[in-house]
Amino acid sequence: MIAYEDHSLRALAEDGRWPELLAAYRQGRAAAVVQAGEQAAVALTAPLGHLIAYAAPPELAVRLFDADGGEGTVAGVDDHDAGPLWEVLATRHSWLRLAPLLGPAPVRRLVAHTRVLLGEDLSYGAEPDPDGVPLSLEPWEKAGWGEASRVREYLPGGGARSAVLTLPASREGLGEVELPKAAARPGRQRVTRGLAELAALVPWAEVVCVRGPAPQAAAVLARGRRVLGGFLPFALVYPALVQAAAVGRTHGCAHGRMRLWRALGAMAGANVPDRSEVDALVARMRCFTWQEPAAGLHHLHVALEDPASGVAWAVSGSQEL
Template identity: 60%
Template sequence: MITYECRSLRTLADEERWPELLGLYRESRAVGAALRGESQGAAETAPLGHLIAYGAPPELAARLFDPDGGPGTTATTADHDSGPLWEVLATRHTWRRLAPLLGPEPVRRLVRHTRILLGEQLGPAAEPDPEGVPPALEPWELAARQPDALVREYLPKGGARRALLTLPAGLEGLGPVELPERGEQVMGLAATRLLATTVPWVTARCVRGPGPAAAAQLTTARRVTGGHVSFGAVYPALLQAATERPWQGSAEGRLALWRLLAAMTGADTVSVPEVNALVARLRCFTWQEPDDELRFLHLALEDPATGLSWALSGARYDP
């Protein structure tokens, strides 16, 4: 097993000895995977992968995901340090530069959607998404777009920064609300299951009734501080909540939210016009809980066309 000191690796990076670093990465990853298993091997080499994905020329950095190094040497979509290695790479170069270099389709797709979230206009370079998620941000995705919140800002030597979003984001626009009786719970809907898996640290419910009646399912208070907000204001917090862990990238969050919205229309596949129509009519209700601290999300999404509302509520206390 090759061992190395981070300081020595950073020196090699400062000297731009990228082929040597790629060779070290591949050898260390393969040996680690053989001796300690795939996940452990990937974890041990992730800091080196970050240095390469961040600083190397795209022609070399993209080779992290190229299987030409042999079994066990290739970074996958799950390889991560402070964030997925494919997302680190995607924040450093345009799709025009990366498209000819990336072979594996899962990585290509995630890098492509990361560039979309960062605001790149792909134009003729766009490729059709297998699920039909559009190759450009829709107006409601742009409405409250905060690049530093949607996609992590990665640092050259490792680590990342990201603004922390919550719902509600503050008390502006909120006021005292008397919640109605709890709405009748609707069981077994695909959208409810997707909501619970997209943000696994919240409790999710679907009810027949307005948004506040759905909120009443998830809070013990009858009188709350709450109010309605636009879906554009909700979207960044939802996307971030779906991608909090370092192995989750923002592109995965975007794809998950499009699947969720498609399921809320009752469809099995994504239809951009139907999703846009749903978003346009959604009424979004958010409220505050007395024990909210660092990370929390309290939201009800009401679809007036069906009379259904989906609510999710939860808090995280770990970093």
């Protein structure tokens, strides 16, 4: 079975013999699918796929996702090494280079949103997103998140660097807060859709909704009434929410951004993520974060209040990476 560590494959890469490396990837992946199944094939061929996505010319690298090699040879949206192969590719080339080359719609969409996170404005340079997620960053998306840290930094020989974004990130700006008694939980369609979208965004956390301010929502999930907590702007909450959906090697930050826009659209009462309604919700939203005594390395404790509707959602959970 193939692996990038094989001396012959390293030599081909050093000589720039990318068509031969692509052929080796496709042959190895197809054989692994037959012998061990799709999941095993992903694991066995991903290191070579990472190398091709990272270092090959874009005209060849995009062919990882083309079906012209036959059954079992195609890298899908779940093929990953240190991260999804499509995200590796998206970090290496502009949309202008990739757009004429990319075929499969799911990969094309994820690459486009990755380029948006990296600072490209594709409002007029790409097909509209099917869910209505904007193809350019809003000011509040840029405000709390530096461009260099929005997507994993991939390394040529495999691996990646990524900051772990948590809420709260530290004790700075927090103080002792006595949480109020938990409020009643409303059951309107808007609330139900918002809950479902937030639960999909952060599957490893608990999500609740109450009628009342953000601290009342936090009180439902907090382990005690007295917490170390405080309010912060949504721009500082946004990066951690996006990354929450991208934890794990199979998901990229494009997944997180698209899921968060769907959640915000549902919380605003829109059937699709309408930009003006989401912007208005973000502008008026009050966000409360609190610290828990036994948080995992990756943790998220935040309540999001919409003063216009009198409803607040809370998300709380932690996991080891």
